[in-house]
Amino acid sequence: DGGITQSPKYLFRKEGQNVTLSCEQNLNHDAMYWYRQDPGQGLRLIYYSQIVNDFQKGDIAEGYSVSREKKESFPLTVTSAQKNPTAFYLCASKDSGLRTGELFFGEGSRLTVL
Amino acid sequence: GQQVMQIPQYQHVQEGEDFTTYCNSSTTLSNIQWYKQRPGGHPVFLIQLVKSGEVKKQKRLTFQFGEAKKNSSLHITATQTTDVGTYFCAGTQGGKLIFGQGTELSVKP
Numbered sequence: 001d002g003g004i005t006q007s008p009k010y011l012f013r014k015e016g017q018n019v020t021l022s023c024e025q026n027l028n029h030d031a032m033y034w035y036r037q038d039p040g041q042g043l044r045l046i047y048y049s050q051i052v053n054d055f056q057k058g059d060i061a062e063g064y065s066v067s068r069e070k071k072e073s074f075p076l077t078v079t080s081a082q083k084n085p086t087a088f089y090l091c092a093s094k095d096s097g098l099r100t101g102e103l104f105f106g107e108g109s110r111l112t113v114l
Numbered sequence: 115g116q117q118v119m120q121i122p123q124y125q126h127v128q129e130g131e132d133f134t135t136y137c138n139s140s141t142t143l144s145n146i147q148w149y150k151q152r153p154g155g156h157p158v159f160l161i162q163l164v165k166s167g168e169v170k171k172q173k174r175l176t177f178q179f180g181e182a183k184k185n186s187s188l189h190i191t192a193t194q195t196t197d198v199g200t201y202f203c204a205g206t207q208g209g210k211l212i213f214g215q216g217t218e219l220s221v222k223p
Contacts, residue, residue, distance in 0.1 A: 035213075040123060042202060042213035043157070090156060102147065102159035103211075 002027045006091050006106035013078075013085070013113050021076045021109045023091035031094040032074040033103065036060060036087045043090065049074055050096070078111060086113045118143075118205045120214030128222050133190040135217035137203035144206040146179055146186045151216070152199040160188075193221050 004025045013019045025032065031050050035043040045058030049068040063082025068074055074093075078085045088110050092103040120137045127133055137146065145164045149157035161170055163179035163186060170177045176189045186205070190197055198221050203214040 040215065042118075042120070042215045043204075044213075045211075101145070101162065101206075101211075103149075103157070105156040105158070107156050 004091060004093055004104055004106035006089075006109050008109060009107065011109060011111045013111065015113055016080045018077055018079050019111065021078070021089055021091075021111070023074045023076065023106060024072055025074075025091075025093045025104075025106075026072060027093055027095065027104060028071070029093035029104070030071070030096045032068070033092040033094070034058075034064070034066065034074070034076045035090045035092065037090055037108075038087050046076065046089075085111055087111060118203060118207075118212045118214045120203055120217060122217055123215060124218045124220075126220045126222065127193050129195060130192050133193050133197070133219055135188050135201050135203075135219075137186045137205065137214050139184045139205050139207065139212075141207055142183050143186075144183075144209075146206070147204045147211070148177060148186075148188055149202045149204065150199050151202065155199075157202060190219075193219070195221050195223055197221055 007022045033048045034046040037043050044060050046064050047058050047066040049055035052071050055066050055068050063079055065077045088108050090108045091106040094103050118139050147162045148160040151157045161177050166183050167181045168179040174191045178187045200216040200218045202216045204211050
Protein backbone atom coordinates (compact mmCIF):
# COMPACT_ATOMS: atom_id res chain seq x y z
CA ASP A 1 0.00 0.00 0.00
CA GLY A 2 1.18 3.52 -0.76
CA GLY A 3 1.83 5.86 2.09
CA ILE A 4 4.21 7.76 4.29
CA THR A 5 6.27 6.03 6.94
CA GLN A 6 7.80 7.90 9.83
CA SER A 7 10.22 6.43 12.31
CA PRO A 8 10.73 6.15 15.14
CA LYS A 9 7.24 6.64 16.54
CA TYR A 10 8.61 7.59 19.95
CA LEU A 11 12.05 8.96 20.72
CA PHE A 12 13.73 10.13 23.88
CA ARG A 13 16.78 12.32 23.78
CA LYS A 14 19.10 13.89 26.25
CA GLU A 15 19.77 17.58 26.05
CA GLY A 16 22.66 18.39 23.75
CA GLN A 17 22.10 15.44 21.43
CA ASN A 18 21.11 15.61 17.79
CA VAL A 19 18.41 13.23 16.59
CA THR A 20 17.23 12.37 13.10
CA LEU A 21 13.64 11.55 12.28
CA SER A 22 13.01 9.44 9.21
CA CYS A 23 10.30 10.07 6.62
CA GLU A 24 9.84 7.80 3.61
CA GLN A 25 7.05 7.91 1.03
CA ASN A 26 6.18 5.59 -1.84
CA LEU A 27 3.47 7.82 -3.29
CA ASN A 28 5.80 9.24 -5.93
CA HIS A 29 5.09 12.74 -4.63
CA ASP A 30 7.49 15.54 -5.47
CA ALA A 31 6.74 17.78 -2.49
CA MET A 32 7.48 16.85 1.11
CA TYR A 33 7.01 18.77 4.34
CA TRP A 34 7.91 18.68 8.01
CA TYR A 35 5.53 20.13 10.59
CA ARG A 36 5.74 20.50 14.30
CA GLN A 37 2.62 20.15 16.46
CA ASP A 38 2.38 21.39 20.04
CA PRO A 39 -0.70 21.08 22.29
CA GLY A 40 -3.30 23.71 21.53
CA GLN A 41 -1.46 24.93 18.45
CA GLY A 42 -1.85 24.31 14.82
CA LEU A 43 0.76 22.72 12.64
CA ARG A 44 3.81 24.87 12.10
CA LEU A 45 6.00 24.39 9.06
CA ILE A 46 9.66 23.59 9.70
CA TYR A 47 11.04 22.80 6.24
CA TYR A 48 9.69 21.81 2.87
CA SER A 49 11.04 20.45 -0.36
CA GLN A 50 9.40 20.78 -3.75
CA ILE A 51 11.92 18.65 -5.59
CA VAL A 52 14.91 16.44 -5.04
CA ASN A 53 18.10 18.23 -3.94
CA ASP A 54 16.20 21.38 -3.06
CA PHE A 55 14.50 22.53 0.14
CA GLN A 56 13.37 25.74 1.82
CA LYS A 57 12.99 26.95 5.37
CA GLY A 58 9.53 27.16 6.81
CA ASP A 59 8.32 29.37 9.65
CA ILE A 60 10.29 27.70 12.46
CA ALA A 61 13.45 26.28 10.83
CA GLU A 62 15.92 27.39 13.50
CA GLY A 63 17.55 24.42 15.19
CA TYR A 64 16.51 21.97 12.47
CA SER A 65 18.12 20.66 9.30
CA VAL A 66 16.93 18.48 6.41
CA SER A 67 18.18 16.80 3.28
CA ARG A 68 16.44 15.60 0.12
CA GLU A 69 18.84 13.33 -1.70
CA LYS A 70 16.11 10.98 -2.89
CA LYS A 71 12.55 11.63 -3.95
CA GLU A 72 11.25 9.10 -1.45
CA SER A 73 13.12 10.36 1.60
CA PHE A 74 13.10 13.60 3.60
CA PRO A 75 14.83 13.13 6.97
CA LEU A 76 14.69 15.81 9.65
CA THR A 77 17.51 16.40 12.13
CA VAL A 78 16.65 18.09 15.39
CA THR A 79 19.89 19.65 16.52
CA SER A 80 21.04 20.64 19.98
CA ALA A 81 20.46 24.24 18.92
CA GLN A 82 16.69 23.71 19.03
CA LYS A 83 15.73 25.21 22.37
CA ASN A 84 12.44 23.44 22.91
CA PRO A 85 12.47 20.26 20.83
CA THR A 86 9.88 18.22 22.74
CA ALA A 87 6.96 17.96 20.33
CA PHE A 88 5.04 15.82 17.89
CA TYR A 89 6.63 15.91 14.43
CA LEU A 90 4.61 15.22 11.31
CA CYS A 91 5.93 14.55 7.84
CA ALA A 92 3.66 15.11 4.85
CA SER A 93 3.78 14.88 1.09
CA LYS A 94 1.77 16.28 -1.76
CA ASP A 95 1.17 15.36 -5.35
CA SER A 96 1.96 18.59 -7.17
CA GLY A 97 -0.27 17.56 -10.05
CA LEU A 98 -3.31 16.92 -7.87
CA ARG A 99 -6.00 19.56 -8.07
CA THR A 100 -6.97 19.48 -4.44
CA GLY A 101 -3.44 19.99 -3.13
CA GLU A 102 -4.19 17.79 -0.17
CA LEU A 103 -1.41 16.80 2.17
CA PHE A 104 -0.85 13.16 3.06
CA PHE A 105 0.56 12.80 6.55
CA GLY A 106 2.65 10.13 8.19
CA GLU A 107 1.71 8.84 11.63
CA GLY A 108 4.14 11.16 13.35
CA SER A 109 7.15 10.95 15.63
CA ARG A 110 6.89 12.03 19.23
CA LEU A 111 10.17 13.41 20.54
CA THR A 112 10.78 13.92 24.25
CA VAL A 113 13.89 15.62 25.53
CA LEU A 114 14.86 14.53 29.02
CA GLY B 115 2.27 37.78 10.22
CA GLN B 116 0.10 35.45 8.26
CA GLN B 117 -2.47 33.81 10.51
CA VAL B 118 -5.59 31.76 10.33
CA MET B 119 -7.60 31.97 13.54
CA GLN B 120 -9.82 29.07 14.48
CA ILE B 121 -12.46 29.00 17.23
CA PRO B 122 -13.42 27.53 19.57
CA GLN B 123 -10.34 25.74 20.84
CA TYR B 124 -12.44 23.09 22.58
CA GLN B 125 -16.04 21.97 22.23
CA HIS B 126 -17.78 19.40 24.37
CA VAL B 127 -21.16 18.17 23.14
CA GLN B 128 -23.70 15.54 23.95
CA GLU B 129 -24.10 12.91 21.28
CA GLY B 130 -26.77 14.06 18.86
CA GLU B 131 -26.03 17.76 19.28
CA ASP B 132 -24.65 19.85 16.45
CA PHE B 133 -21.11 21.24 16.30
CA THR B 134 -19.53 24.12 14.40
CA THR B 135 -15.96 25.34 14.13
CA TYR B 136 -14.97 28.61 12.48
CA CYS B 137 -11.85 29.87 10.73
CA ASN B 138 -11.02 33.49 10.00
CA SER B 139 -8.24 35.16 8.09
CA SER B 140 -7.38 38.84 7.84
CA THR B 141 -6.37 38.36 4.22
CA THR B 142 -8.04 36.68 1.28
CA LEU B 143 -7.40 32.99 0.93
CA SER B 144 -6.88 31.20 -2.37
CA ASN B 145 -8.55 28.14 -0.95
CA ILE B 146 -9.19 26.44 2.36
CA GLN B 147 -8.72 22.85 3.38
CA TRP B 148 -10.11 20.94 6.33
CA TYR B 149 -8.42 18.07 8.15
CA LYS B 150 -9.46 15.75 10.96
CA GLN B 151 -7.02 14.33 13.48
CA ARG B 152 -8.27 11.52 15.68
CA PRO B 153 -6.79 11.30 19.21
CA GLY B 154 -3.28 9.89 18.92
CA GLY B 155 -3.47 9.99 15.14
CA HIS B 156 -2.37 12.14 12.26
CA PRO B 157 -4.32 14.71 10.24
CA VAL B 158 -6.42 13.33 7.43
CA PHE B 159 -7.67 15.49 4.58
CA LEU B 160 -11.42 16.04 4.47
CA ILE B 161 -12.09 18.59 1.75
CA GLN B 162 -10.90 21.67 -0.11
CA LEU B 163 -13.03 24.72 -0.94
CA VAL B 164 -11.94 27.11 -3.65
CA LYS B 165 -14.84 29.27 -4.81
CA SER B 166 -16.33 32.26 -3.05
CA GLY B 167 -19.49 31.25 -1.18
CA GLU B 168 -18.91 27.58 -1.86
CA VAL B 169 -20.81 25.02 0.21
CA LYS B 170 -19.99 21.32 0.19
CA LYS B 171 -21.51 18.45 2.10
CA GLN B 172 -20.17 15.10 3.17
CA LYS B 173 -22.95 13.16 4.88
CA ARG B 174 -23.43 15.00 8.22
CA LEU B 175 -20.59 17.47 7.57
CA THR B 176 -21.21 20.81 5.86
CA PHE B 177 -18.32 23.02 4.79
CA GLN B 178 -18.67 26.67 3.82
CA PHE B 179 -16.29 29.21 2.32
CA GLY B 180 -17.20 32.85 2.85
CA GLU B 181 -18.11 35.26 0.10
CA ALA B 182 -14.95 37.28 0.72
CA LYS B 183 -12.85 34.11 0.95
CA LYS B 184 -11.63 35.17 4.38
CA ASN B 185 -13.60 32.77 6.54
CA SER B 186 -14.84 29.23 6.58
CA SER B 187 -16.85 26.92 8.77
CA LEU B 188 -17.37 23.24 9.35
CA HIS B 189 -20.72 22.14 10.75
CA ILE B 190 -21.49 18.64 11.96
CA THR B 191 -25.13 17.70 12.34
CA ALA B 192 -26.13 15.25 15.07
CA THR B 193 -22.67 14.39 16.32
CA GLN B 194 -21.64 10.81 16.95
CA THR B 195 -18.85 9.42 19.09
CA THR B 196 -16.92 8.68 15.91
CA ASP B 197 -16.68 12.44 15.28
CA VAL B 198 -14.29 12.84 18.21
CA GLY B 199 -11.00 14.48 17.29
CA THR B 200 -9.39 17.77 16.37
CA TYR B 201 -10.54 19.59 13.28
CA PHE B 202 -8.08 21.87 11.52
CA CYS B 203 -8.62 24.38 8.80
CA ALA B 204 -5.72 25.35 6.57
CA GLY B 205 -5.85 28.34 4.29
CA THR B 206 -3.58 29.14 1.39
CA GLN B 207 -2.18 32.67 1.55
CA GLY B 208 0.38 33.80 -1.01
CA GLY B 209 1.11 30.21 -1.96
CA LYS B 210 1.65 29.13 1.66
CA LEU B 211 -0.62 26.79 3.56
CA ILE B 212 -1.36 28.21 7.02
CA PHE B 213 -3.03 25.99 9.61
CA GLY B 214 -5.49 27.16 12.21
CA GLN B 215 -4.98 26.12 15.83
CA GLY B 216 -7.64 23.44 15.60
CA THR B 217 -10.87 22.73 17.46
CA GLU B 218 -10.88 19.69 19.70
CA LEU B 219 -14.28 18.02 19.74
CA SER B 220 -15.34 15.64 22.45
CA VAL B 221 -18.68 13.83 22.32
CA LYS B 222 -20.39 12.45 25.39
CA PRO B 223 -22.47 9.34 24.66
